[in-house]
Structures are given as C-alpha cells and as structure tokens.
Amino acid sequence: MPISRRLTLLAFAATLATLAGCATTSTNVSPVAAYRDTIDLNGRLSVNYQKDGKVESLTGNFDWNQRPGHVDVELASPLGQTLATIAVTPQAATLTQAGRAPVTASDIDALTQRTLGWPLPVSGLRDWLQGYAVDARGQRFAASPANNSVTTGDGWRLRFVEWQDANAAQPRPRVIHAERAAAGDIQDLAIRIVVNPAAN
Template sequence: MIKARAFRLPVFHVPFLAAVLLAGCATVPSTPPSSAPVAAYADSLQLEGRLSVNYVRAGKQESISGKFAWRQDATRTDVTLSSPLGQAIATIAVTPGQAVLKEGNNPPRTAPDVDALSTQVLGWPLPVSGLRDWLQGYAVAENGQRVAASPARNTLTTRDGWQLEFVSWQDGATPKPRRIDARRGAGGDIEDIAIRIVIDDSAAK
C-alpha cells in the first residue's frame, strides 16, 4: 500500500493526493515537436511550481507531493518546500561548500552535499545541484558536458544517473520546460525514486 504524505505533514487522503497528481499532468501537444533551441543558460532564475515524489525505501513504496519556490543566482540557491495548501515546511540554502536545511522549529542541519543532506532529513534526495540546469531545459550529461534538451530531443541521462524526460513545454518562441520527469535507482535505503516537476507558467518568465 502506498503511503502518501506531504513533506512531513500528516497523511493526506488518497483521493486528495490523486487530485493533486492529476492536476500536475500536462497534456502533450499534438503538433509536431519544435526544434527551436532553449534559451541561453542563465545563472539567475526565480520560479514556482509543484512536485510529486515516489520512492521505494526498505521495500516500501512512499509518495509525497507539494509546492516549491526556487531562487538562484551565480553563487547561491534557495528552495522553499510547502504543502499542497501552501504551508512552508522546509527551506534549503546552498552556497559553495555548504548546504543548510531548516525544517520547522528543528535546529538547522548542514552538510557540504545538499543531495545527501536532503536524503537524511526529508527521506528522499532533492537534486538541487541538478535542478539548476533542469529547470531551464539543460543537464550535465554522462560525458560531463552541459547539453540542452528540446521538444524534439526531450530525454537525457545525467552524469549522476538521473533519467530525464522533458514531457511538455511552455508556449512561446523559446521553449521553456513545463513538466519534467526524473527517475533514478538510488543506493542505500532509497531503492528507486521518481520525481515529477511542474513549473507554473505564471512564475517562469
């Protein structure tokens, strides 16, 4: 049985969680995919969206969902994770050599690796370093080079083993991701993880 929760909040009713996940499913356009390149990579980015996470830990499947606010510049990334109703649950601040995660009234947790830190505290790895690229339609490929996805080339495998699919794109002359699906088999207690990210059109300009 799938255990559904939203960033450490009490268990949500299954029908409500299903509604949240269905709301995040964008319809793929029936028109031929565009070959236009994505916008040039930007160090500064600010947007909001929704995400759902499904993972297997110690043989049990778990599922969570919620909202996020994302802000980055050349040297810092700030992420706020919220419940589906908008209640802030945790914040993550990443600077060179340090990641700090604050959750409610608990003491801040710090580590040099944000992915490992989020796994320890949240129970699943939030790939913040990769998301700096993914949210713009880029990824660091297996050969170590940053490559761009497009509606015509919408799948990529990253250097750290994430399989990405840029499922749908926002309307406009320059493609910007709307929905990103990421999957990876992970080590330790997390045996498999799938993340669905839906970017709010109003937030991504």
C-alpha cells in the first residue's frame, strides 16, 4: 500500500476514534441539576417492610418544603387526610400526628421510626429528592441517567429510576427507589418515591 494512502487511512481511523470518544462522553455526561437550598416538592410514597415476621405496606402523599436550616414535611393518606407533619431544624425535629401531642427528638430518622413504626429518612431526602447523596466512602454523589445508583454511608441502596426529563441538560429525579436490609426491628425496607414536577 502506498505510504500516502496508509497515512490517509490512519488519519481517518484517528478521526473516527476521536468522534467515537466524543459520542461516548456526550451520552454519559448528563449531571443532575444544581442543588438548591430552597425547594417545594410534592409526590407519592409507597413503603414495604417486614416487622415481627409480618409484611407491612402503606401508600400516601407528601409535601416537602425546604429552606436553609429548616424542612417541613406533611404526610397524607391517598385521600388527602393529613397523617403527620414533621418540622426539622438543626437543633431538633418535631413530629405531630393527628390527634396526638407533638414529639420532639434530636434525630429525625429515629423519631420517625419510633412514632410512625418505620424510618422515613428525612435527613437523606434533603439530598435524594434532588439527585444527590453521600456515598459509603463519605464522598458527594451526583446522579445522572447514566450513573443512577449508589449505596449511602448509612446503608441505603438508592436507584434514581426515572427523571423528569432525561434528555434535559440537567435533569431532576422523578422516581427514586430506596432500600435497606435492616433498620432496628425493621427488615427488607423498600421505599418508592415519585416526585411531581417542581412548581419553582
């Protein structure tokens, strides 16, 4: 083969390799939208777990209002009846159930397990609802459609299953699956979170 033709073919192959590399990069780089300290979200929850040898299931709706240093959560039945409200600050968390006196504790996750019977991971949801987490090595994790699963430092296995718009430059989570093998006397805990499109 003439040297000039060989060089032409090599240059062509190099160009293809470069283009292939660019294509691979573009399909994998789709970082989650930037984290916001102020968000208002709502959606649906479904929870399944085992306790004392029995399988328990429940579904409901949630409203999530987050501001710097403060989170308010309302849990409601599928028909819209308020079941519990949660207020979290850096100092303490307070959970109020319908017809009961408010209960306050320093650890919101332990508080929800004690009062609701299962742990609602409010501390983690601050990140998860926006596609972020802290992994088992203590590193900040930012999800994307191409990198959608992580195990957190406190043992939750997360999968960001669906996105509000997977083709957006910076998508936001729509469906999140959170699983944990054990949490106190709870086994095989699985929470499915469906986030409605954000209003802001």
